[in-house]
Amino acid sequence: MVESKLDAKDAVYSAEILAGDPWIHEVKKGQYFRILDLHGNQAVDTLFYNARDYSDRYSAQDTIQRQANIYLTTGSELISTQGNTLMTIVADTCGRHDTLGGACANESNMVRYDIGKRHMHACRSSFLKAITQWGHGLEKRDIPSNINFFMNVPVTPEGKLTFEDGISDSGKYVEMRAEMDVLILISNCPQLNNPCNGWNPTPVQVLVWDV
Ligand SMILES: [Zn+2]
Numbered sequence: 181m182v183e184s185k186l187d188a189k190d191a192v193y194s195a196e197i198l199a200g201d202p203w204i205h206e207v208k209k210g211q212y213f214r215i216l217d218l219h220g221n222q223a224v225d226t227l228f229y230n231a232r233d234y235s236d237r238y239s240a241q242d243t244i245q246r247q248a249n250i251y252l253t254t255g256s257e258l259i260s261t262q263g264n265t266l267m268t269i270v271a272d273t274c275g276r277h278d279t280l281g282g283a284c285a286n287e288s289n290m291v292r293y294d295i296g297k298r299h300m301h302a303c304r305s306s307f308l309k310a311i312t313q314w315g316h317g318l319e320k321r322d323i324p325s326n327i328n329f330f331m332n333v334p335v336t337p338e339g340k341l342t343f344e345d346g347i348s349d350s351g352k353y354v355e356m357r358a359e360m361d362v363l364i365l366i367s368n369c370p371q372l373n374n375p376c377n378g379w380n381p382t383p384v385q386v387l388v389w390d391v
Contacts, residue, residue: 182254184271184355186212186389193388197224199381200301200370202310206231207358207388213267214355215329215366216385217274221346221378223331223369225283225303227323228258228266231361234318236262240279240325250335252277252327258356261324266362271355274348278328280341283307284371293373306367328369329354331376343374357391 188194192211196218197203207213215224230236242259244250252258253275258267282288283303290298304323311318330348333341370381 181273181275182271183273184214184353186214186355186391188387190389191387192390194385196383196385197366197368198383199368200306201368202306203366203368203386204310204314204364205386205388206361206363209358209360210391211358212270212355212389212391213358213364214271214353214387216351216353216387217330217348218350218385219382220350220352221330221348221375222382222384223346223371223376224329224384225307225326225367225369226329227307227326227365228260229318229322229363229365230260230262230264230266231363234322234363236260236264237322237324238266238327240327244279250279252279257359258327265359267356267358269354269356271353274330274352274354276332276347277354278331278333280335281328281331281333281343281376282325283323283367284369289373297373300372301370303367303369303371306370307365310365310367328376331369343376345375346378
């Protein structure tokens with residue numbers, strides 16, 4: 181657990197992402213980026229791309245291999261498919277972020293829960309909506325396995341993944357430094373069928389600092 185020394189009043193950018201909404205934004209090398217869990221227990225599905233080459237993007241496999249840990253926290257480097265460090269986590273008051281659970285999708289809602297859940301709002305649709313509206317060439321194939329900030333997905337001794345009640349709380353945050361110009365894509369998860377959002381999706385805040 182490491183707290184940030186940055187003050188919200190000094191941020192050069194601040195936005196609230198409403199429950200279930202997507203968000204897309206570019207940060208410059210050296211800027212600091214924070215995601216603040218405003219109400220607690222809110223999963224924030226997030227992807228990172230090299231802003232100069234979108235084919236060079238966050239890689240769950242390389243990130244896990246480089247740090248030899250499936251969970252992310254202070255000191256974790258987020259590694260791209262070409263082996264570059266996109267972001268380094270520099271502060272974290274939650275303590276655990278998931279690399280394995282992936283994004284909820286209409287298909288997985290149907291398979292995991294009920295055929296009637298197929299049309300419920302899902303992160304993968306939010307990602308697609310954001311990149312389509314943004315209009316800079318990203319498409320469906322450009323959505324790889326993502327990070328779930330604040331989401332608690334422990335691996336059991338039998339090697340299974342479970343979606344557990346969150347360990348985050350109101351006011352917890354994760355903060356990272358951009359090690360290159362990076363495009364950030366977020367789906368503030370709308371999931372209602374498991375406890376990843378405490379059965380009640382809520383807004384989060386994103387902030388950027390020049391340091
Ligand atoms: Zn989701």
